[in-house]
Amino acid sequence: MILTVDIGNTRIKGAVFEGNTQIDTFFFTKIDFQKKIENILKTHQKITDLVVASVGNVKKEPFLTFKKELNVHFISHEDPFPFSNDYETPLTLGIDRMVLAAGATFQFPDQNRLVIDAGTCVTFDFIDDTNRYHGGAIAPGLRLRYESLHNFTAKLPLLTLESPKDLIGNSTSESIHSGVVNGLVYEIDGFIDEYRARYSNFIIILTGGDTDFLAKRLKNTIFANSNFLLESLNQTFQYKIKND
Numbered sequence: 001m002i003l004t005v006d007i008g009n010t011r012i013k014g015a016v017f018e019g020n021t022q023i024d025t026f027f028f029t030k031i032d033f034q035k036k037i038e039n040i041l042k043t044h045q046k047i048t049d050l051v052v053a054s055v056g057n058v059k060k061e062p063f064l065t066f067k068k069e070l071n072v073h074f075i076s077h078e079d080p081f082p083f084s085n086d087y088e089t090p091l092t093l094g095i096d097r098m099v100l101a102a103g104a105t106f107q108f109p110d111q112n113r114l115v116i117d118a119g120t121c122v123t124f125d126f127i128d129d130t131n132r133y134h135g136g137a138i139a140p141g142l143r144l145r146y147e148s149l150h151n152f153t154a155k156l157p158l159l160t161l162e163s164p165k166d167l168i169g170n171s172t173s174e175s176i177h178s179g180v181v182n183g184l185v186y187e188i189d190g191f192i193d194e195y196r197a198r199y200s201n202f203i204i205i206l207t208g209g210d211t212d213f214l215a216k217r218l219k220n221t222i223f224a225n226s227n228f229l230l231e232s233l234n235q236t237f238q239y240k241i242k243n244d
């Protein structure tokens with residue numbers, strides 16, 4: 001059994017896999033994750049490997065303490081990935097984006113794929129049908145948009161995510177919800193339309209913390225899977241074992 005851990009910029013998520021089957025999922029905070037991992041290891045005593053992918057600012061040391069009981073792996077740029085990388089700065093490419101691109105390559109072979117991760121940031125990643133990774137885009141995520149409006153103005157309140165009642169916001173709150181939510185939905189649909197103008201055929205995977213909220217609002221057909229990064233991390237690790 002494998003415990004995968006995804007350290008994002010906001011949250012830490014984990015999943016236990018037996019082969020390709022996900023048997024448990026967890027959310028941690030930056031403070032409690034060590035204790036929580038200990039509990040997971042008690043619950044699932046067959047876990048042999050801990051696989052970590054991090055873009056967040058959590059230190060490696062707490063994970064290394066598990067080396068007594070487990071094999072601990074940090075997925076990095078040096079690991080084997082199932083695509084060729086056309087990014088001009090491959091060493092600054094987020095490891096989460098590389099893992100997502102790997103997952104898209106494994107789960108949707110021989111086709112053009114666009115992965116959209118709606119987390120702290122919204123990232124777009126494009127891998128073509130010859131398994132070349134091109135790159136994509138990085139934009140602020142939903143919560144970041146609400147926070148930015150509040151943090152960089154004098155008068156705008158900090159709101160929590162809510163569905164706008166209409167296109168035309170008729171109050172300060174409704175204007176903000178429309179700007180943030182409708183804005184991101186149009187942005188994503190607009191990006192997809194532009195990709196379609198270049199590549200007539202591609203599949204779209206939507207993942208990240210805002211998957212479910214966004215999926216039902218997009219006009220384009222997408223595969224919505226909020227666990228895609230953790231699944232991809234498991235597959236990237238299997239691929240590493242096979243190719244090392």
Ligand SMILES: Nc1ncnc2c1ncn2[C@@H]1O[C@H](COP(=O)(O)OP(=O)(O)OP(=O)(O)O)[C@@H](O)[C@H]1O
Nearest residue numbers: 008009010011118119120121141142143208209210
């Ligand atoms: N409990 C939660 N805490 C924070 N954000 C949440 C929570 N539940 C849902 N969200 C939504 O998820 C988004 C953040 O996504 P996610 O948790 O995937 O980010 P992350 O951990 O920073 O990952 P990444 O760095 O890979 O984007 C926010 O925009 C927010 O609206």
Ligand SMILES: CC(C)(CO)[C@@H](O)C(=O)NCCC(=O)O
Nearest residue numbers: 055092093094096097121123138
């Ligand atoms: C864009 C984020 C923050 C998304 O989690 C992460 O992938 C990252 O820190 N990337 C580094 C920059 C890049 O991907 O080119």
Ligand SMILES: [K+]
Nearest residue numbers: 117119120121
């Ligand atoms: K993200």
